[in-house]
Amino acid sequence: MRAEERQHRILALVRQSGRVEVADAAVEFGVSRETLRRDLSELERRGLVRRTHGAAYPVESAGFETTLARRETQQVAEKRRIAAAAAQLVGEAETVFVDEGYTPELVAMQLPTDRPLTVITASLRTASLVSASESTTVLLAGGRVRARTQATVGSWARDMVARFVIDLAFLGANGVSREHGLTTPDPAVADVKAQAVRSSRRKVLVGVHNKFGASSFCKFAEVSDLDTIVTDAGLSAPEAHRYSLLGPQVLRV
The missing domain is CATH 3.40.50.1360 (Rossmann fold)
Structure with a gap:
């Protein structure tokens, strides 16, 4: 799976769940924790997630808001x-x-x-x-x-x-x-x-x-x-x- 596709799926998971743990997501996507952290860093750079203490939360934007x-x-x-x-x-x-x-x-x-x-x-x-x-x-x-x-x-x-x-x-x-x-x-x-x-x-x-x-x-x-x-x-x-x-x-x- 390409990094871009994986990041898209990670973002969908974060938005659906409200929070993802680095360790759990790494297992789910079949990548190392370091790779998963790089994916989250890229999503954070784009203003889509907020990383904190081994986890990530969705950032609410013009196109996404939790209920x-x-x-x-x-x-x-x-x-x-x-x-x-x-x-x-x-x-x-x-x-x-x-x-x-x-x-x-x-x-x-x-x-x-x-x-x-x-x-x-x-x-x-x-x-x-x-x-x-x-x-x-x-x-x-x-x-x-x-x-x-x-x-x-x-x-x-x-x-x-x-x-x-x-x-x-x-x-x-x-x-x-x-x-x-x-x-x-x-x-x-x-x-x-x-x-x-x-x-x-x-x-x-x-x-x-x-x-x-x-x-x-x-x-x-x-x-x-x-x-x-x-x-x-x-x-x-x-x-x-x-x-x-x-x-x-x-x-x-």
Whole structure:
């Protein structure tokens, strides 16, 4: 099998599985681990995968994005720890924006219910979850619903968020890098996220470590726009420090 064909099949496997181990993939494709690493290095150079500690993850792009259902099955323990730590940052905030995505949804599930709180979101699932609390007022942004993420996008959603001055935003991203900032595959999604950044006094990014160093298609914020990043310990301490030099506090949990 030629290297180009093998790399194409490796990419398909990474995107289908959400993660591949170097050792397992080398056996599956009948090549040495060194050859497999070279293939992954080439795919990473082309911005298609992100390598980390003997494994590789897909990079979400204009032509590829994982579904919400898939995200619910990947790195769940890490995402729950991130969400629990992020929820502790609410403090005295009375208005909170919760982004689309599984990790922000987990944050929403841990927001305080013992006092009045207004939650603004574009996520249908988050709106449904937090509306169960009588002390929580939910403002759901209108617009076109994306089937892949079950969230609204478009000018209606963006313009509604623009009308508010929000105490705190919990944001997700498909890619985070010091060079390209916070990115996501869809321009319509990026518009809503960018407006949430502009409308919020405090901004907290929540995301697992393999999002870092990756870049997707549409930029919606700079790392320096953030107040806090909450991620897992898979992001090395030196790398976390490099991000903190751009402004935000970085919490590894």
